[in-house]
Amino acid sequence: MTEFFASLTAGVLVFVAGYGGLQGPLGRQAACVLAYLAALLVFLCVVGGAKAMRAYAQGREPEEKHGIARYFSFDVDHKVVGVQYTVAAVVIFLVGGTLALIMRLELARHGLQFLMPDQYVTVMSLHGITMVVVALIATAGGLGNFIVPLQIGARDMAFPRLNALSFWLLPPAVILLLSSPFLGGLDFGWTAIAPLSTQGTTIGKQLFLLAFVTAGFSSIFGGVNFVATVLTMRAPGMGWRRVPIFTWSIVAAAIIQIMGTSVVAASLIMVTFDRVLHTTFFNSDLGGNVLLYQHLFWYYSHPAVYIMILPAFGAILEILPVYARKPLFAYKLVAGALLTITALSFIVWAHHMFTSGMWMLLKLPFMVNTELISIPTGVVFLAVMGTLWKAKLRLDSPMLWALAMVANFLIGGLTGIPLADAPTDLHLHDTWFIVAHFHFTIMGGAVFGFFAGFHHWFPKMTGRRLNEALAKTQCALMFVGFNAVFIPLFWLGNHGMRRHVADFPAWMDPVQTFASLAALVVGSSAIVFSYNVFISLRGGEAAGENPWEALTLEWKTPSPPPHGNFKTPPVVAGEPYDYGASA
Amino acid sequence: MKNKSAVAAIAALSALIAWGLHFVFTRFPTMPLAASEQAAHVDSAWNGLLIVEGAIYALVMGYLIYCVYAFRAKKREEQGQKFDRSRGRFVEVAWLAVSVALTLSLAALGSHELRALISDPTADIDIEVRASQFSWEFYYPQTKTFGDKLYMEKGKRHRIILTSKDVIHAFWVPEFRLKQDAVPGKAIPLILTPTKVGEYTLLCNQLCGRDHYDMRAIVSVLEHEEFEKNMKAEF
Numbered sequence: 001m002t003e004f005f006a007s008l009t010a011g012v013l014v015f016v017a018g019y020g021g022l023q024g025p026l027g028r029q030a031a032c033v034l035a036y037l038a039a040l041l042v043f044l045c046v047v048g049g050a051k052a053m054r055a056y057a058q059g060r061e062p063e064e065k066h067g068i069a070r071y072f073s074f075d076v077d078h079k080v081v082g083v084q085y086t087v088a089a090v091v092i093f094l095v096g097g098t099l100a101l102i103m104r105l106e107l108a109r110h111g112l113q114f115l116m117p118d119q120y121v122t123v124m125s126l127h128g129i130t131m132v133v134v135a136l137i138a139t140a141g142g143l144g145n146f147i148v149p150l151q152i153g154a155r156d157m158a159f160p161r162l163n164a165l166s167f168w169l170l171p172p173a174v175i176l177l178l179s180s181p182f183l184g185g186l187d188f189g190w191t192a193i194a195p196l197s198t199q200g201t202t203i204g205k206q207l208f209l210l211a212f213v214t215a216g217f218s219s220i221f222g223g224v225n226f227v228a229t230v231l232t233m234r235a236p237g238m239g240w241r242r243v244p245i246f247t248w249s250i251v252a253a254a255i256i257q258i259m260g261t262s263v264v265a266a267s268l269i270m271v272t273f274d275r276v277l278h279t280t281f282f283n284s285d286l287g288g289n290v291l292l293y294q295h296l297f298w299y300y301s302h303p304a305v306y307i308m309i310l311p312a313f314g315a316i317l318e319i320l321p322v323y324a325r326k327p328l329f330a331y332k333l334v335a336g337a338l339l340t341i342t343a344l345s346f347i348v349w350a351h352h353m354f355t356s357g358m359w360m361l362l363k364l365p366f367m368v369n370t371e372l373i374s375i376p377t378g379v380v381f382l383a384v385m386g387t388l389w390k391a392k393l394r395l396d397s398p399m400l401w402a403l404a405m406v407a408n409f410l411i412g413g414l415t416g417i418p419l420a421d422a423p424t425d426l427h428l429h430d431t432w433f434i435v436a437h438f439h440f441t442i443m444g445g446a447v448f449g450f451f452a453g454f455h456h457w458f459p460k461m462t463g464r465r466l467n468e469a470l471a472k473t474q475c476a477l478m479f480v481g482f483n484a485v486f487i488p489l490f491w492l493g494n495h496g497m498r499r500h501v502a503d504f505p506a507w508m509d510p511v512q513t514f515a516s517l518a519a520l521v522v523g524s525s526a527i528v529f530s531y532n533v534f535i536s537l538r539g540g541e542a543a544g545e546n547p548w549e550a551l552t553l554e555w556k557t558p559s560p561p562p563h564g565n566f567k568t569p570p571v572v573a574g575e576p577y578d579y580g581a582s583a
Numbered sequence: 584m585k586n587k588s589a590v591a592a593i594a595a596l597s598a599l600i601a602w603g604l605h606f607v608f609t610r611f612p613t614m615p616l617a618a619s620e621q622a623a624h625v626d627s628a629w630n631g632l633l634i635v636e637g638a639i640y641a642l643v644m645g646y647l648i649y650c651v652y653a654f655r656a657k658k659r660e661e662q663g664q665k666f667d668r669s670r671g672r673f674v675e676v677a678w679l680a681v682s683v684a685l686t687l688s689l690a691a692l693g694s695h696e697l698r699a700l701i702s703d704p705t706a707d708i709d710i711e712v713r714a715s716q717f718s719w720e721f722y723y724p725q726t727k728t729f730g731d732k733l734y735m736e737k738g739k740r741h742r743i744i745l746t747s748k749d750v751i752h753a754f755w756v757p758e759f760r761l762k763q764d765a766v767p768g769k770a771i772p773l774i775l776t777p778t779k780v781g782e783y784t785l786l787c788n789q790l791c792g793r794d795h796y797d798m799r800a801i802v803s804v805l806e807h808e809e810f811e812k813n814m815k816a817e818f
């Protein structure tokens with residue numbers, strides 16, 4: 001743990017010294033970028049990267065810490081990295097949630113209450129980007145890192161050091177994001193649309209861009225690792241038709257991480273160039289192209305929503321058969337559907353740009369392509385519905401979360417179609433209809449899916465069981481509260497409520513006040529959750545190897561699994577979802 | 584037969600949900616006042632989607648609620664029923680066929696209304712709408728006048744020519760529906776035909792900085808004579 005705090009201190013010192021020293025000769029923006037790069041390098045070395053590389057060069061096993069300290073160190077065990085990601089996601093989720101409550105407080109009435117309009121935008125941008133990080137890392141990074149190697153019977157990930165690096169790039173990114181409001185704020189939302197993002201000279205904006213790029217590298221490294229691991233390290237007997245659906249979903253998401261993230265990083269680096277080196281990529285007066293930014297940004301950021309939702313699909317599809325006590329319906333078709341979504345996700349980006357002024361006729365192909373995604377998404381619903389038919393449902397907490405996710409995502413998916421449909425999107429774009437829609441998909445889908453997986457695998461990760469009554473209470477509170485917040489907001493969006501603004505006409509007051517009160521219910525669910533995790537870690541019932549009587553490999557080893565995962569390397573002899581009685 | 588009563592129960596649940604949706608959507612109209620010809624096209628696309636999606640929602644939720652109620656295990660040892668492979672294959676193919684058909688017809692409906700919205704670029708009145716942080720400017724090139732509001736004439740086709748002096752803004756009058764960004768370095772046309780006399784609010788709908796929230800202007804739709812008088816009175 002000393003290394004962790006030492007690395008933080010060193011990083012901050014290097015940044016302050018570098019920025020102070022370079023600011024005179026180079027100007028603020030360039031000084032900020034260079035100082036950050038140096039600080040990042042120092043941070044990664046001190047936190048343990050240097051030691052790990054030295055051990056690797058000398059052919060030694062990396063030294064292992066014990067107890068809590070492990071989780072604050074550059075540890076290469078995938079289980080440690082999985083827990084690090086999960087805890088980080090939960091902590092960032094609580095921060096982002098607090099920011100959401102601050103916004104809802106401001107939005108409780110028309111007029112400005114306690115936030116200046118630009119402060120509202122800063123809080124909104126921070127809430128947006130922190131929650132995007134949560135949705136990107138919680139299931140794919142947290143549960144994925146812990147569960148996927150176990151599920152395919154591997155000892156670890158293919159590149160354990162890269163795995164640790166991919167996690168340790170996140171803390172600097174998050175620290176940067178959270179400090180940006182104090183260094184000049186960000187008034188450009190979490191999407192940093194140029195040329196608004198190339199304006200202004202505060203370093204808060206520059207730090208935001210750097211944080212985004214840093215998180216991007218983390219995501220690329222994670223993606224490469226998952227694909228390599230699943231390609232090469234499956235247990236004997238695990239042909240592609242026996243790969244559990246959660247692992248399939250992580251592979252699908254990882255492909256997007258590899259193929260998309262570099263493009264968004266490029267667009268942000270181009271903005272940085274415009275700011276620092278005064279290039280003119282996005283300056284139309286000097287021959288730049290303003291729309292180019294949006295094309296590059298959405299080329300990644302649309303597929304990115306599938307990095308969030310595919311693992312959540314995987315988690316609930318993994319969970320349903322276990323608690324329905326019967327095989328996953330249409331397993332092969334749905335695995336194919338996940339990969340189809342991955343492929344299609346790269347040819348739909350300009351549905352975010354129907355109003356942007358791009359060439360008019362492009363609206364048509366992007367509309368049709370986007371609507372095609374509803375076909376593989378429908379297959380996911382088919383698998384869910386088929387699995388429930390003539391099941392014997394055990395309504396344990398993970399199952400409740402999974403069912404709640406399905407109910408939410410049904411609304412999220414259906415409300416996406418009017419946004420894909422160009423004529424209606426011309427009205428709905430950038431209103432609260434879209435805000436409600438993406439909360440139904442990201443929060444209702446990805447976050448509920450994460451909680452489903454979290455409750456399912458918590459016993460495996462910690463060796464202890466969560467308190468069921470509290471878990472069900474949390475699920476009920478969050479489901480009811482969440483729906484109550486966002487359903488009325490669809491309607492408000494249609495009637496003229498713009499996105500990104502702190503003020504609105506007085507007639508909207510009743511609906512807005514209601515949504516703000518309902519947000520408190522969601523907030524209370526987070527308190528129940530934190531309390532449950534706290535008491536369960538201290539005194540929860542011992543979980544045993546397989547508390548849910550599941551068949552996949554992660555349940556065939558002690559909880560938590562020992563170093564190296566399995567005492568004897570597992571061999572796969574059957575299908576992953578062979579539950580139930582024959583008819 | 585057990586399956587038959589299941590189907591009946593699901594149908595009843597779905598009908599109940601559909602009726603609830605219908606009740607809510609008629610009690611709280613889903614779209615604001617429609618005050619332009621273009622709004623009619625947007626609303627027709629919207630209403631089509633609302634009906635199809637309402638039906639899908641009711642069916643899926645009816646099915647899910649029925650399953651959770653009817654198939655819950657009474658004892659933990661109980662096991663679900665494995666399916667018959669060939670019937671499963673039939674369901675998969677049928678589902679795919681239906682979803683392909685549905686998707687393509689929704690896309691066709693959307694393309695149809697899209698065509699109606701963008702196919703005719705002609706207009707009676709040109710208005711240059713210039714956006715800048717954080718205000719709107721309206722210029723009428725045919726009469727060489729500036730407007731302090733966005734004056735429009737009822738029933739005429741207006742070509743709004745959008746430009747921006749600094750960053751991206753967006754033109755949105757909810758009652759007219761259509762929305763268009765104003766992009767630096769581009770002049771983007773938007774055709775609007777107001778159909779109802781009255782005052783509306785023009786909102787900037789693209790985050791453009793500090794006072795974006797307050798970047799509004801008044802839109803005033805007038806009858807022919809009033810409009811003419813106004814154009815003269817400006818200068």
Ligand code: HEM
Binds near residue numbers: 127190443519522
């Ligand atoms: C009860 C919980 C939540 C509430 C009350 C809430 C509320 C809000 C509010 C008020 C905004 C600002 C919208 C605007 O002014 O345009 C917002 C934006 C956003 N929220 Fe949430 N939120 C919640 C949970 C989440 C979760 C769990 C996620 C994702 C994991 C999320 C992702 C986002 C994103 C990405 C934005 C960006 C908006 C933009 O660019 O317009 N939110 N949320």
Ligand SMILES: [Cu+2]
Binds near residue numbers: 352
């Ligand atoms: Cu998209």
Ligand SMILES: [Cu+2]
Binds near residue numbers: 787795
């Ligand atoms: Cu604006």
